Amino acid sequence: MSIHNLPANKVSLDDEIIIRHVDANIILDWLHAGVTDIHLGGKASLFYGIIFAATGVIIHAVFAENYWLLAGLSTGFFLLGPFLAMGLYDLSRRMESGEPPSLRPTLIAWLPNLVNIMLFTVLLIFVFLAWAGLSMSIFAHFFHGAEPTFIDVVISVFTFKQPTFLLIYFSAGAVFAAFIFSISVIAMPLMLDRNTSAWTAAITSLRTCARNPITMTLWAGCIVVLVGFGLATNFLGLILTMPVVGHASWHVYRQLIVIKE
Template identity: 45%
Template sequence: MSQPNDAPLAKDDEGLPFPDVRDVPATSPLRWLARGFSDLRACPIPSLFYGFCFAGMGLLITFVFEHAYEYTSALTSGFLLLGPFLAMGLYEISRRHERAEGCALGPTLTVWRRNAGNIGLFAVVLGIVFLIWARASLVVFALFYTNEMPNLSGFLEQVLKMENLEFLAVYFGVGLLFAGIVFAVSVVSIPLMLDRNQDAITAMLASVAALARNPAAMLVWALVIVCVTVLGFLTFHVGLVVLMPLIGHATWHAYRDLVGPLPSQG
């Protein structure tokens, strides 16, 4: 069971112990989703605001790069790699709802100021991963398409007809590698930095520890995120309006379950 943290936020990261990472059952992601849905219902307007932002960015990327899908796929995938950072406002909505502080959108828009330095460092790390993945994505396309890059319809046709299994295997294999790295360092990173003013390095190490201690639950959680994201894409990003806020709120509750309270708060 997660334990609410009702104590004031730490003013700095000096003296903070390494987070107490806990073991959770493999079925925990289902509970996180249920709690996330409860937050979404309790705070629909600010939550859906972020959902529209996710959907709008996805639609814009697809529209602008319709005839150069090698860029669309890289940017869309990179968009997902940066998801933990973009969902920061959703974590804050859940935190405020937990503390009965209301569902105002305004305070969530600048929540990064609470721990700007460490959150900025984490954003740089994700940004570097995104740039490397974008370059790797283009290289994969160049290896398999020496004459002309496919447009959106051509790419989808090949995926649906499975005419190029080598390309699909390599492309999604490389993407899975980068997604796994991001997932490992971001399971609880930003919620931890927001909630305790934790430093970025410790927060990322705690995320890796959570993954190492709970491989079954983390595998289920990763599959849930992938399935929900694919479902959102299959609706031409419209489904992301609801699905991304759901995942964002659920991530906050994952943090609550995976990381124990500070000793003074237990």
């Protein structure tokens, strides 16, 4: 069936949305599906990976001298990942329906549900800015208003010179990341696929995480590892790891959510 002929009726909380319970070993299937979609998507998939990597390089180049700001922007940038991966979700959706992989239609995949996707994206941006501001405040507090160098931060991390700084910084980051993950892991694919409202999508995502707490926590951990690898390779690894995450996230949605017509 062509993707253009798929039902686009609006889904609300009044419709029956069934959330499946799955075992944690399904994560391997999600990762395998993500890798398979990269292979099938070819240049279209790698295009999005290059965008992620290039954005990371630009952020690093512009703010390299202000690591206290760079840390918040680099990690916070990936809070916007659910929106930036929209094209990857659409590419997986189209390939699943039997269409050949093509980059052009994925670039405007968000247009049919523009208002709700933009509302959700504004929320992501707000959280991104809040985290960037908090990150700078934490650095300023523990480094006494100075602008620490990269070496200063590395020494603090590996020598536990400032254990309170590490505890507060990473705990705060984890709270922001957990919030974004919980409301968006299902939300963006659902809004793309079924034209749902931002509210319905966010609530469904939260319910999905509550229904599968262990599996979704482990899946979040996989995302952290894949993104962390990309960052550790001077962003080059993101060319592959971000498409894996994006494509796999589509299959997470497809295997966890059933909507009765």
